[in-house]
Amino acid sequence: MDRITIVICNYNYERYLATAIDSALQQDYAATHVIVIDDGSTDGSRAIIEGYGDRIQSVFKSNGGQVSAYNHAVEIVDAEFAIFLDSDDLLYPSAASEVMQVFGTGDWAKVQFRLDVMDSAGNTTGAYVPNSSAPRNCDTLLRGGWLYPSPPASGNAYRVSALKQVFPIPEAIADRYGADFYAIYGTALVGPVADIPKSLGGYRVHNTKSSNVSFANSEQINKAPKAFTMRWQILRTTAASRLQIDLPEAFYDFSHEKALFCSGVYHAPVATRWRWMMRDSHDYLHTIVANPFWSLKKKVGTLVLSCLCLVPYSPLSDFVVRYINNPLARRRAVEQ
Missing domain, CATH: 3.90.550.10 (Spore Coat Polysaccharide Biosynthesis Protein SpsA; Chain A)
Structure with a gap:
């Protein structure tokens, strides 16, 4: 055995x-x-x-x-x-x-x-x-x-x-x-x-x-995504030196991008939310549209929810952020 x-x-x-x-x-x-x-x-x-x-x-x-x-x-x-x-x-x-x-x-x-x-x-x-x-x-x-x-x-x-x-x-x-x-x-x-x-x-x-709204068990939503970027670079170096594998400089991960999305729009004025979506959302949207692990239904649903963050009504926008970021908010919304 x-x-x-x-x-x-x-x-x-x-x-x-x-x-x-x-x-x-x-x-x-x-x-x-x-x-x-x-x-x-x-x-x-x-x-x-x-x-x-x-x-x-x-x-x-x-x-x-x-x-x-x-x-x-x-x-x-x-x-x-x-x-x-x-x-x-x-x-x-x-x-x-x-x-x-x-x-x-x-x-x-x-x-x-x-x-x-x-x-x-x-x-x-x-x-x-x-x-x-x-x-x-x-x-x-x-x-x-x-x-x-x-x-x-x-x-x-x-x-x-x-x-x-x-x-x-x-x-x-x-x-x-x-x-x-x-x-x-x-x-x-x-x-x-x-x-x-x-x-x-x-x-x-x-x-x-x-x-x-948090990133895994991290109290600070900005801290863990920055650490992910550092870890990817260390992994790139390790893969190149030990496995002779060249990884790209950038990585794609929805969990990482949604943390940045939340930090950009949660509790933010409507003008700030629009500005983030217009200027800073490219990688976030890419991890939805090009996500190789998701079905078309999940991609469309996430895009629609993300767009709701642009409405002037802040309580709705903040609820959507929690719904996207926190699986528990999602489950309890369904139960209610």
């Missing part, structure tokens, strides 16, 4: 850490090994980790950021397959067995699965990520600059030999996080990606109010 390692990278998440570790230990796949890497936590995380004794492999390191933790994990994992579970997320009991079943069907570099969106208390919200499946030609699309639909870190299982072709990633002071970006898109340049169209875990979002 092939072994799989669940790696939990933790920093100051003592509130959620035990839930993540328990979910990893409760996998119904017998050959599952659990490693917890604590990245210099200053809360009570160490005591929680030590409480599991030899049921897990514990690694305590000085704080270096998520990229540093991933680099260390890829170096020490001795199994051929791994899931990187964020310490505030969880896996359902069959996650490891189901991804291993898929790995057995081909030479997959990555197997991804959906995650149910949870609130900070662990209650499911009815939403899940991602909302689109990864196509079989992820590699070709990435070479054209398109970031394919992928779940966050915890929804991905990797062939470790593929990760080793991408990692270690330079531990830049300017961006110590976003290690899952390099794993998700870097491995897709190494080999094919498989998609399991069901939820095998939970993704904790700490801002789950339908009135929020």
